[in-house]
Amino acid sequence: MSAERRHPSTPFRQATAGAVTILPIFFAVLPIGLLFGAVAAQKGLSPFEVALMSAIVFAGGSQFVAIDIWQDPVSIGVMTFSALLVNIRHILMGASFAPKLKRFGSGQKYAAAFFLVDETWAVAERHAMTQTITPAWYAGLVLPLYAAWISSTTTGSIIGAALGDPARYGLDFVFPAVFIFLVAGFWKGPKTGAVLAASTVTAVVTHSFVEGAWYIAAGALAGVATAAFTADTEDAAPCPPGAALESGDPQ
Amino acid sequence: MSIEPTTLFVILGMAAATYFTRIAGFVLVSHVHMGKRLETALQAVPPAVLMSVIAPTAFASGYAEAGATAITAVAAFRLPLLAVIAVGVGSLLVLRAVVG
Known part of the structure; x- marks a missing residue:
């Protein structure tokens, strides 16, 4: 992690530093996204529906839960409430995160909130222990992951079931490992x-x-x-x- | 480019619910005075949330997962992220082969 480095001066350098920080998670999310798309396709979602969900929900945990409980006919109320429940932790995360965005305008804060996912949030919180979070750094952090999530889930839905069971390769442990690493950083x-x-x-x-x-x-x-x-x-x-x-x- | 109306509304509902959770904390904290105890509590949010997300996988899904969690935790204090992922996935595969 780049925690010991001093903050680069220009917005471009800050964005690059953010992108470098997210790189390992960027690669970790690709197989997960492919898997999500494949499972969603098996439940009957079209690639366009998968892309739309990833683009405007952008919350891996609740998307996996949604696909898991997806049935025909699907209930709008049940699915909405389930997303609320899975993501209720965001309220605590946002309360902890908001005071660290002193360099953000209020419009930028609400845009930043949209991109709040476990991984970017935890990395940003860790970053905030030693440095100030700038909008450019945050954009560099979240946008590559956003692009990776949309493209990998959409690709997965096109490829479909060809991927097989990720547990066979131990890939189901990728995110637990990422979270364990992040927890250690807060010790x-x-x-x-x-x-x-x-x-x-x-x-x-x-x-x-x-x-x-x-x-x-x-x-x-x-x-x-x-x-x-x-x-x-x-x-x-x-x-x-x-x-x-x-x-x-x-x- | 196919989208069913019901599916569209499900996705919109999920998006609205999710964005609500994302801004609720922001709105909440700007209306509350931060005392020392509240500040300490908020500092504990990141590890508490992350630990809760992984706890059932780590400790309640089998010996292989629990063992891999312990090994990964030791690695997490010493190695960079990609190495920790490799250790986690690798140790899980080995342990699954050994203990099933």
Whole structure:
């Protein structure tokens, strides 16, 4: 990652730096997109419908869930609510992310929000720990991934079922591996461990007892609540939270 | 260029719901005063969300996945992203061959 590099000066260089940062994820998303398109085609979606969904929904998790529960006739209400549920984590993500977009105009903020996906958001949050996020850097980060998602899912829907089962090649573990890598980047010591433990236990328990994507919201809330309860408040802290943050940071 | 009306409305509904979740946090945070506790809570959002997304795959889908998760986590503290992906996928394939 380019976290230790200083911010390049021109917008073009900032955009290039963003694109370089997203490169590994760019390549990781291609097989996932092909797979999504292939599965969607098997459910009867046309390449144009797949392209449209990828272009205006642009949320891999909820798209996979939608295709998974897709049936004929398809219910608009059920599908809309399911997308809401899977993506409810975006509310927490946006609340955490918005204060880091100080260099963005309000129109730019709402445009930036459209491109908020787990991968770009996590990378941008990591970037924001050491540097200011500029609109050019963010555009360089998100636009290649956006193009990769639309083109790979559309291609997948044209190629169809020829791809076979991705689990055979271990490709189902690509995104878990990306997320594990990103989680490690947020490690700040034992308190992070407590947050992760709370999220893990809550997500696993919720996942095994509740249908659908509630486990993500439940696990996220449990982790955030743990952080709030273990937070150093002004009078109770001999060492300020910022100090723990800096000493735990690899940079 | 074929699109069914129902499919179109499903896609539009999903898009609207998804964009709503993406801007809701932005709107929320601009109307709330940030105390120290809230700030700490928000800082925990990224790892908490990511951990929740992977937890069922990592810990509740089999020994191979759990083992690969542990190996990948160790690698994640030491290696760059592409290497971590390779370690994750590789260790999962090996473990699946061994423990099924």
